[in-house]
Structures are given as C-alpha cells and as structure tokens.
Amino acid sequence: MTATGFLTADELNAMLPGTLPGLLGIVVDTHEPGRLTSHLDVRSDLLAPNGYLHAGTVVTLADTSCGLPTRALLPEGSSGFTTLELKSNHLGTAREGRIDAVATNVHAGRTTQVWDAVVTDASTGRTLALFRCTQSVLWPR
Numbered sequence: 001m002t003a004t005g006f007l008t009a010d011e012l013n014a015m016l017p018g019t020l021p022g023l024l025g026i027v028v029d030t031h032e033p034g035r036l037t038s039h040l041d042v043r044s045d046l047l048a049p050n051g052y053l054h055a056g057t058v059v060t061l062a063d064t065s066c067g068l069p070t071r072a073l074l075p076e077g078s079s080g081f082t083t084l085e086l087k088s089n090h091l092g093t094a095r096e097g098r099i100d101a102v103a104t105n106v107h108a109g110r111t112t113q114v115w116d117a118v119v120t121d122a123s124t125g126r127t128l129a130l131f132r133c134t135q136s137v138l139w140p141r
Helices: 009-014 020-024 055-073
Strands: 027-032 035-041 080-090 098-108 112-121 127-138
Touching (some): 009 027, 027 055, 035 055, 055 098, 055 127
Antiparallel strands (some): 035 098, 098 112, 112 127
C-alpha cells in the first residue's frame, strides 16, 4: 500500500477491525477527497464512570475521522503521516443513541495537513464537540 491514494468508505471500514477505532465500533459512512463522515453507536462500555459518554470516545471518533482521509491528500512521494497536535472542545454529551462526525480538510500542504471535525448527537443534531488536528506529513529518509 502506498502512502498516497484515495480509499472508498468500504475500503476504509475494512481497515478498522483489530484497531482502536474498530473496537469502539466506528463506521465510515462517506469519503470524498477532503471530507469524511462517520458514526458510532453509544454503548455502556464507552461511557465514563459518571454515566456519560467518555471524552476519549469522542476524541477517537473525531481523530479517526480526520486521520483516515488524510491519506488521500498526501503529496506524491511522502511516506505517510502522524498526528502532530489535536484539540477538542466538548460542548455536550450523550448517554445513548448514535453520534456522528463530519471531518473536513482546512489545509493540505507538503509538511502538514489541518483538519476540523464536528461531532453531533445524531438524534438531535446538537453539537457535542469541535475538534481540530494537525497531521505531520512524513517523508522517506
């Protein structure tokens, strides 16, 4: 597999079993260059001890939703990428149902990519989290 290239939502979903996103139940719904939508069903084992959705679950959904489509925008000749920085603002939470994420590319350069994701409650459309990450583009040595 090369570092650059577009993968369909089905191809991305096939990569998830046996990984943290797979364990959480993250599902890619759509993928186009610069944009990805995904979701996960809230389960009791994804909650924090206080009974609300664990922030780490939300961050993993957002980070995965930004990371998976990064590959399609990598410059020719790069060898991959890694998350350099991430930030999240949690505005709400959930105890049940489904949460959705929409990730969009803000910048795709030779050394970095910047992605934003919005995580929402699928039943109400209420924003649960705003997320931004910077991906470092890796080059062969």
